[in-house]
Amino acid sequence: MKGEKKVEGLGARLGSELLCAALASAVRDAAARWGCALEEVGEAIADVVEGDVASMIGAVMGAAAEGRKGEVQDREKGGAWDGYLSDEARRAHGVHFTPDAVAQRLVGLLDDLATPGPIVDPACGAGALLLAADRRWPRRALVGVERDPLLAMVAALRLLDARRGREHAGVRIVVGDGLAPLPDALDGRVAAVVMNPPYVPEKGHGEALAAVLRAHPRFEDVRGTRADLLYYFLARSVEMLAPAGQAAWLTPPHWLRADGACRLRAWLLKRGAMERFAWCEARGVFDATPGQEVLLSAFRRGEALREPRWRAEVILDGTQGDASAGWQKVQPQSLGEARWSPRADAKVLGWGARRKRQGRPLGELVRDFQGVVSGADRVTRRHERNFGGEYGWEVGAPIFLSESAHPPERWEPLLPYVRPVLRSGRLEAGRTYETEVAHAWMLYLDGEVDAAHLPAVEAVLGPYRPILEARREVRLGKMPWYRLHWPRDARAMRTPKLVVPRRAKHPCFALDLSGAVVSSDCTFLVAPDHVQDTRRYLRALMAELNSEETERYLRVFGKRKGELLEFYSSPLRELPVVGWPAVE
Template sequence: MTASAAFVRRQTLEAVPSKKSGDVLSDAEIQTRKRTGAHYTPPELASFVADQIVAYASDAESPLSVLDPAIGDGALMEALALRLRNVNATGFDTDAIALAASTKRLRRIVSPDRLDLRQGDFPSLCLQSRGTDLFAREQVGPFDLIIANPPYVRTQVMGAARSQGIADAFQLSGRVDLYFSFLVCIASVLRSGGIAGVIVSNRFMTTRSGEEVRRRLLQEFDVLHVWDFGDTKLFEAAVLPAVLILRKKTRNGSAHATPRMSAIYTTDQTAETHAATVFQALQGAGAIEVNGGTYLIRHGTLEHGDSVKGVWRLGTEAGDSWLRTVQRHTFCTFGDIGKVRVGVKSTADKIFVRSDWHLMPPQTLPELLRPLMTHHHGRRYRADMSVKSTQILYPHESNDGRKKAVDLSKYPNAAAYLGEHRAQLEKRRYVIEAGREWFELWVPQNPNAWKLPKLVFPDISEKPIFWLDLEGAVVNGDCYWIAAQDTSNQDLLWLALGVGNSSFIEEFYDHLFHNKLYAGRRRFMTQYVEQFPVPNPSEKSSREIVRCAKTLHLEPNERVGASLQARIDTLVREAFGLGREKAPR
């Protein structure tokens, strides 16, 4: 076994709870599912994926070799085998109990001599089969069809070391989620022209961490159709799923039809008709009522711009025309004004961040306390710092433009306070191993930058919430911030403030990224906000946006605010050449 294969196997070979969809899980089982990524496929979704595969594989010759690399309870393989009948079925799983259940299930429809289910970790077996040791190699594939719901484990749950190890093993850049390795391996064992139907999290389509996977998918496959199931809650976990229907590229590289994309998300629009299930709703378009909820169904083409690493989005003729109009009227982007940065991260907030510092005796109160802005303070245009006044002990300073830890001997109260917690702080081995002092914040950012005027916004919110900080507060890690590179022209920040809080930016976000969580919440991450457009600041409408934004910052009055906000919404559309035109849905 190769070293990289051993690493992947060691990191993924864990038993998982074998429960059917809909069963109630204990707390321990929930934690195990988070750790291992085992979320079994609902029968309706299994049938949908199987139908899509069969539709594209209708001309394939029988018998067909079929693989499920994470077979679980066997629902996906069963759905596909029922539609094809004459198959040689192969499956892998790390859980012996799940394998026993899937074996019993599949033997009803697949003869034993055509059923090969093995306990093992699929990615590590793929790495072995690509190794140079002929005696250690176990041949995997090639397969005519692959149907899969790979384990979904986020980087935050796996841990940085495990994530980086998987990335190194599969030549992926950065920290990756576990299912990325399955996507790479699927490409290596699917025959030329073979079809794969894979259930994944839709995050990879729009996040920076998914860039390399998007590139690899477009390099290895013809993407036939992407089905984004958005916030339909098909799974118990807070995962927004997508289904990818892929064809392995042929050697001659013959061109195929433009890839299609369909999406279904909750909407506040009035339903035009109703459907029994989300799968039935996907056969139509527009606002459709399903089980008491209303969903917007859209169909179009898969667009990723000029780069194979570009964000994947649903394109339509009307929507792309709207976007081109915006681009023609774009002077710069938020990222051009200044780098979008995340706030500070201490990794020990109970020690560094408190709202009760004032209760300490004055003679022992630590020095180095600074006001801290969190998402709790977030309001449009101006933060409300009266809400749970919070301060952070910030042990960093700048020396000749470079950040460094302060000399604690100059701050006796801070030194005494941190000394009381030294044992706990030293448990953050990654801080010390990075050559840092034991009392430092993990992500302190530039100490000199806090004094600059800066645009601040929360990572997660239903509506865009941008405010301007002129007080020099430190920004917490649940928010992002932008300080202008050109400090001589602050009006660009004010203009961005107005644009960021406008109804236009909601439409722009949903059109270009559409990374919504449950309950309609959006993620305002660096890779999204840095692309937000800013109109020409010399235009009359832009100057009026700046004036209105400054007024709202000075007078956060509800009555005045509603009127001025409506004015800003109109002005922003005018500045981008849209008039009253909204982004087509």
């Protein structure tokens, strides 16, 4: 797998025997290159790694002396340190990969660095970004922070190896929390921060992120309705900087427009200025997100010293090329208090402002809902793994949702509860579903069932009861084990409604008059109670929402995930609908 590994978890150490063996192999190679004993390499590592790592160094040196196999190919390219954790471990701890070409490109966003002081990476992993900084500023002091001791030792060895035989201001790798203050009162004296912060979203990690906030309560200032761990790391990097110091960040781009990052964006603008934005495809950076974009950005503490610029389609071939090629001006009004749109030119920004003045927010015209979330559509490999395969479930077997042409035969005892479902992948833009169309089938159990039906519920869902009882709301005693997790408003789904995929390349609003259930990958919209002719109302609205103007507006001012537009939450509710009072 290509790429330099970068890890920052929420507390667990990620080291493994494989990584230890690979590091031992690297120590032996370094001893051969340096023409010294293994002990000298170990002492050099111990001199620059700060933290309780004596036992870990001892284990690595013991493995090196025994000559254990653990070769790492293409280490000089940052090409294989990422291969020593499972995919599950990487996902659980916010692991990302920083190929050498990307590291060089990120460092290239900074200017000549007139500010004195060290260069810091507060989530340094195996040191890819510090190595790139060393190539550009070979004499600067380099400081890395890494929670995992083995990775800290890898970073130390690689930097010592790169700097051997030349003068420099030092290398320090601190084993610890990247959100904690730097040693020796370095905060406020750092010339530059280069960082690929951990990506741990709040969804599914709420308790862990709450613990982070308890440990670092000052980051309440940047926490919105939701917060990813990377928001705290962005703020932390700014805290470190000296006046006129710079930070270069490799992140997903969602924080530019996310509602939960509104306070972060305002916080950043109060303390400095964004100077560079560059987008590239994620498949050239992170293996886990093909087809999406990543953002390389540069921030300066205090007033901007360069005109803010942006560009897309960054070439990641490891060469710097012409740093000015393709750069375009960022309009100041695109970085306001609301969402940022740095790629919008003055003409587009003016057009968007006119539509907002002339139109009405969609949220005033309809009520929006996410589709039904069952909490267990079907048996997954995760279920099989969590329960050890002891129940004999077949992966893919339907629990609440079946995508077969007809309802499964075993659901027959519960046919009164079986409903047709509309799914995102099969919706057709502009279509009216007047009669029952089933993209899938759902057991729509939205509450307590009649006592007479309980034996049928047990017969149909009983084999999967361990899966259903493991759901949070069931464990908390808030709902019966057989209920859908979030059944939504059944009455609203039976009324005429617009249905749209929550993510799609183009607007794909359809009108459902059949009363079908809407799946969780869709949003549905219903007319306000005061509207008398809801069908006419929604048909007219569907035509406007599927228009080219709507798509253009959302591409610039809405939210996207890669090429996919997002059709839910604030971006959808704030969408201006022009000329609507005449229709209503």
